[in-house]
Amino acid sequence: xxxxxxxxxxxxxxxxxxxxxxxxxxxxxxxxxxxxxxxxxxxxxxxxxxxxxxxxxxxxxxxxxxxxxxxxxxxxxxxxxxxxxxxxxxxxxxxxxxxxxxxxxxxxxxxx
Amino acid sequence: xxxxxxxxxxxxxxxxxxxxxxxxxxxxxxxxxxxxxxxxxxxxxxxxxxxxxxxxxxxxxxxxxxxxxxxxxxxxxxxxxxxxxxxxxxxxxxxxxxxxxxxxxxxxxxxx
Numbered sequence: 001x002x003x004x005x006x007x008x009x010x011x012x013x014x015x016x017x018x019x020x021x022x023x024x025x026x027x028x029x030x031x032x033x034x035x036x037x038x039x040x041x042x043x044x045x046x047x048x049x050x051x052x053x054x055x056x057x058x059x060x061x062x063x064x065x066x067x068x069x070x071x072x073x074x075x076x077x078x079x080x081x082x083x084x085x086x087x088x089x090x091x092x093x094x095x096x097x098x099x100x101x102x103x104x105x106x107x108x109x110x111x112x
Numbered sequence: 113x114x115x116x117x118x119x120x121x122x123x124x125x126x127x128x129x130x131x132x133x134x135x136x137x138x139x140x141x142x143x144x145x146x147x148x149x150x151x152x153x154x155x156x157x158x159x160x161x162x163x164x165x166x167x168x169x170x171x172x173x174x175x176x177x178x179x180x181x182x183x184x185x186x187x188x189x190x191x192x193x194x195x196x197x198x199x200x201x202x203x204x205x206x207x208x209x210x211x212x213x214x215x216x217x218x219x220x221x222x223x224x
Binding site: 032036049099 | 113160212215216218
Protein backbone atom coordinates (compact mmCIF):
# COMPACT_ATOMS: atom_id res chain seq x y z
CA UNK A 1 0.00 0.00 0.00
CA UNK A 2 1.27 3.48 -0.85
CA UNK A 3 2.24 5.36 2.29
CA UNK A 4 3.85 8.63 3.35
CA UNK A 5 5.24 9.32 6.82
CA UNK A 6 6.86 12.46 8.19
CA UNK A 7 9.11 13.12 11.14
CA UNK A 8 9.28 14.69 13.55
CA UNK A 9 5.61 15.33 14.24
CA UNK A 10 6.53 18.68 15.78
CA UNK A 11 9.75 20.68 15.87
CA UNK A 12 10.62 23.71 17.93
CA UNK A 13 13.65 25.74 16.86
CA UNK A 14 15.34 28.88 18.03
CA UNK A 15 15.60 31.59 15.40
CA UNK A 16 18.74 30.87 13.35
CA UNK A 17 18.92 27.21 14.39
CA UNK A 18 19.05 25.14 11.18
CA UNK A 19 17.39 21.72 10.97
CA UNK A 20 15.79 19.20 8.61
CA UNK A 21 12.35 17.66 8.24
CA UNK A 22 12.01 14.12 6.92
CA UNK A 23 9.47 12.58 4.55
CA UNK A 24 9.64 8.81 3.97
CA UNK A 25 7.54 7.15 1.34
CA UNK A 26 6.60 3.69 0.15
CA UNK A 27 5.13 3.63 -3.34
CA UNK A 28 5.27 1.24 -6.26
CA UNK A 29 6.69 3.98 -8.44
CA UNK A 30 7.20 7.70 -7.94
CA UNK A 31 5.98 10.23 -10.44
CA UNK A 32 6.71 13.18 -8.19
CA UNK A 33 7.14 14.33 -4.59
CA UNK A 34 5.75 17.63 -3.37
CA UNK A 35 6.37 19.87 -0.39
CA UNK A 36 3.72 22.29 0.88
CA UNK A 37 3.56 24.85 3.63
CA UNK A 38 0.26 25.29 5.49
CA UNK A 39 -0.51 28.17 7.84
CA UNK A 40 -3.33 27.78 10.37
CA UNK A 41 -6.76 28.26 8.80
CA UNK A 42 -5.39 28.37 5.24
CA UNK A 43 -5.00 26.00 2.32
CA UNK A 44 -1.59 24.42 1.59
CA UNK A 45 0.86 26.60 -0.31
CA UNK A 46 2.93 24.84 -2.95
CA UNK A 47 6.70 24.93 -2.35
CA UNK A 48 8.56 22.33 -4.46
CA UNK A 49 8.25 19.38 -6.80
CA UNK A 50 11.00 16.75 -6.98
CA UNK A 51 10.98 14.04 -9.62
CA UNK A 52 14.11 11.91 -9.32
CA UNK A 53 16.69 10.80 -6.77
CA UNK A 54 19.50 13.31 -6.39
CA UNK A 55 17.36 16.27 -7.34
CA UNK A 56 17.47 19.40 -5.19
CA UNK A 57 15.35 22.55 -5.17
CA UNK A 58 15.89 25.75 -3.21
CA UNK A 59 13.73 28.70 -2.22
CA UNK A 60 14.99 31.33 0.21
CA UNK A 61 15.85 29.47 3.45
CA UNK A 62 14.39 26.15 2.27
CA UNK A 63 16.09 23.36 0.34
CA UNK A 64 14.39 20.11 -0.61
CA UNK A 65 16.31 16.96 -1.54
CA UNK A 66 15.16 13.55 -2.75
CA UNK A 67 16.50 10.00 -2.47
CA UNK A 68 14.87 6.75 -3.56
CA UNK A 69 13.07 6.33 -0.24
CA UNK A 70 12.87 9.74 1.38
CA UNK A 71 12.99 13.48 1.03
CA UNK A 72 14.40 16.12 3.33
CA UNK A 73 13.36 19.72 3.74
CA UNK A 74 16.34 21.63 5.10
CA UNK A 75 15.66 24.93 6.81
CA UNK A 76 18.68 27.20 7.13
CA UNK A 77 18.72 29.96 9.75
CA UNK A 78 14.93 29.91 10.19
CA UNK A 79 12.92 32.97 11.15
CA UNK A 80 9.67 33.13 13.15
CA UNK A 81 7.72 33.63 9.90
CA UNK A 82 8.81 30.13 8.84
CA UNK A 83 6.54 28.72 11.55
CA UNK A 84 3.91 26.56 9.85
CA UNK A 85 2.99 22.95 9.16
CA UNK A 86 5.03 21.43 6.34
CA UNK A 87 3.31 18.73 4.33
CA UNK A 88 4.91 16.18 2.05
CA UNK A 89 2.90 14.43 -0.68
CA UNK A 90 3.71 11.83 -3.31
CA UNK A 91 2.22 11.11 -6.69
CA UNK A 92 2.46 7.37 -7.34
CA UNK A 93 3.14 6.46 -10.93
CA UNK A 94 0.64 3.60 -10.94
CA UNK A 95 -2.39 5.89 -10.65
CA UNK A 96 -4.11 6.75 -13.88
CA UNK A 97 -5.02 10.22 -12.69
CA UNK A 98 -3.31 12.91 -10.67
CA UNK A 99 -4.01 11.63 -7.18
CA UNK A 100 -1.46 12.52 -4.54
CA UNK A 101 -1.05 11.00 -1.10
CA UNK A 102 -0.30 13.35 1.78
CA UNK A 103 1.79 12.69 4.84
CA UNK A 104 0.64 13.79 8.31
CA UNK A 105 2.84 16.89 8.34
CA UNK A 106 5.49 18.41 10.61
CA UNK A 107 4.48 21.37 12.73
CA UNK A 108 7.41 23.80 12.91
CA UNK A 109 7.65 26.55 15.52
CA UNK A 110 10.51 29.06 15.32
CA UNK A 111 11.05 30.98 18.52
CA UNK A 112 12.54 34.50 18.38
CA UNK B 113 -0.02 29.09 -10.93
CA UNK B 114 -3.80 28.88 -10.70
CA UNK B 115 -5.76 31.13 -8.34
CA UNK B 116 -8.57 29.35 -6.53
CA UNK B 117 -11.39 30.80 -4.46
CA UNK B 118 -13.93 29.03 -2.29
CA UNK B 119 -17.28 30.01 -0.84
CA UNK B 120 -18.23 30.10 1.96
CA UNK B 121 -14.99 30.52 3.89
CA UNK B 122 -16.68 29.14 7.00
CA UNK B 123 -20.11 28.07 8.19
CA UNK B 124 -21.82 26.68 11.24
CA UNK B 125 -24.60 24.25 10.37
CA UNK B 126 -27.12 22.17 12.23
CA UNK B 127 -27.13 18.41 12.26
CA UNK B 128 -29.19 16.90 9.43
CA UNK B 129 -28.85 19.84 7.04
CA UNK B 130 -26.75 20.14 3.87
CA UNK B 131 -24.13 22.66 2.76
CA UNK B 132 -22.86 23.31 -0.75
CA UNK B 133 -19.31 24.58 -1.14
CA UNK B 134 -18.29 26.39 -4.30
CA UNK B 135 -14.86 26.36 -5.91
CA UNK B 136 -13.86 28.82 -8.66
CA UNK B 137 -10.59 28.76 -10.61
CA UNK B 138 -9.20 31.64 -12.65
CA UNK B 139 -8.12 29.32 -15.49
CA UNK B 140 -9.59 26.32 -17.26
CA UNK B 141 -8.44 23.06 -15.72
CA UNK B 142 -9.22 19.46 -16.56
CA UNK B 143 -9.14 17.97 -13.09
CA UNK B 144 -10.36 19.35 -9.80
CA UNK B 145 -10.02 17.64 -6.45
CA UNK B 146 -11.91 17.85 -3.17
CA UNK B 147 -10.11 17.14 0.10
CA UNK B 148 -11.13 16.99 3.73
CA UNK B 149 -8.84 17.99 6.57
CA UNK B 150 -10.12 17.02 9.99
CA UNK B 151 -8.85 18.91 13.04
CA UNK B 152 -5.15 18.32 13.60
CA UNK B 153 -4.90 15.90 10.69
CA UNK B 154 -3.53 15.85 7.17
CA UNK B 155 -5.49 15.96 3.93
CA UNK B 156 -7.69 13.13 2.74
CA UNK B 157 -8.89 13.02 -0.84
CA UNK B 158 -12.68 12.81 -1.14
CA UNK B 159 -13.08 12.71 -4.90
CA UNK B 160 -11.70 13.77 -8.26
CA UNK B 161 -13.96 15.75 -10.57
CA UNK B 162 -13.55 15.87 -14.34
CA UNK B 163 -15.71 18.18 -16.39
CA UNK B 164 -18.41 16.26 -18.22
CA UNK B 165 -18.12 13.01 -16.31
CA UNK B 166 -19.05 11.50 -12.98
CA UNK B 167 -16.75 12.24 -10.08
CA UNK B 168 -14.45 9.45 -8.88
CA UNK B 169 -14.79 8.85 -5.15
CA UNK B 170 -12.12 7.49 -2.84
CA UNK B 171 -12.71 4.60 -0.49
CA UNK B 172 -14.91 5.65 2.41
CA UNK B 173 -16.65 8.46 0.53
CA UNK B 174 -19.94 8.03 -1.36
CA UNK B 175 -21.86 10.15 -3.82
CA UNK B 176 -25.03 10.25 -1.71
CA UNK B 177 -23.13 11.91 1.12
CA UNK B 178 -20.80 14.11 -0.96
CA UNK B 179 -22.42 14.87 -4.32
CA UNK B 180 -20.17 16.85 -6.65
CA UNK B 181 -20.96 18.94 -9.68
CA UNK B 182 -18.51 20.04 -12.38
CA UNK B 183 -20.51 22.08 -14.89
CA UNK B 184 -17.51 23.67 -16.66
CA UNK B 185 -13.73 23.86 -16.66
CA UNK B 186 -13.47 26.60 -14.00
CA UNK B 187 -16.09 25.66 -11.42
CA UNK B 188 -17.11 22.84 -9.11
CA UNK B 189 -19.32 22.32 -6.08
CA UNK B 190 -19.18 19.84 -3.23
CA UNK B 191 -22.27 19.24 -1.12
CA UNK B 192 -22.00 17.78 2.36
CA UNK B 193 -25.38 16.11 2.93
CA UNK B 194 -27.27 15.14 6.07
CA UNK B 195 -24.47 16.52 8.21
CA UNK B 196 -23.37 15.18 11.57
CA UNK B 197 -20.77 16.58 13.99
CA UNK B 198 -18.24 14.12 12.49
CA UNK B 199 -18.39 16.15 9.27
CA UNK B 200 -16.82 19.15 11.03
CA UNK B 201 -13.67 19.72 9.00
CA UNK B 202 -11.94 22.00 6.57
CA UNK B 203 -12.93 21.21 3.01
CA UNK B 204 -10.39 22.11 0.34
CA UNK B 205 -10.62 22.37 -3.40
CA UNK B 206 -7.50 21.89 -5.51
CA UNK B 207 -6.50 21.77 -9.16
CA UNK B 208 -3.69 20.23 -11.10
CA UNK B 209 -1.67 22.89 -12.87
CA UNK B 210 1.28 21.70 -14.91
CA UNK B 211 1.72 18.60 -12.74
CA UNK B 212 1.54 20.56 -9.49
CA UNK B 213 -1.50 20.79 -7.23
CA UNK B 214 -2.68 24.17 -6.02
CA UNK B 215 -5.21 24.64 -3.25
CA UNK B 216 -7.99 27.01 -2.42
CA UNK B 217 -8.20 28.70 1.00
CA UNK B 218 -10.60 26.09 2.35
CA UNK B 219 -14.07 26.09 3.89
CA UNK B 220 -14.20 25.57 7.64
CA UNK B 221 -17.38 23.68 8.51
CA UNK B 222 -18.68 23.23 12.03
CA UNK B 223 -21.70 21.00 12.59
CA UNK B 224 -23.62 21.42 15.83
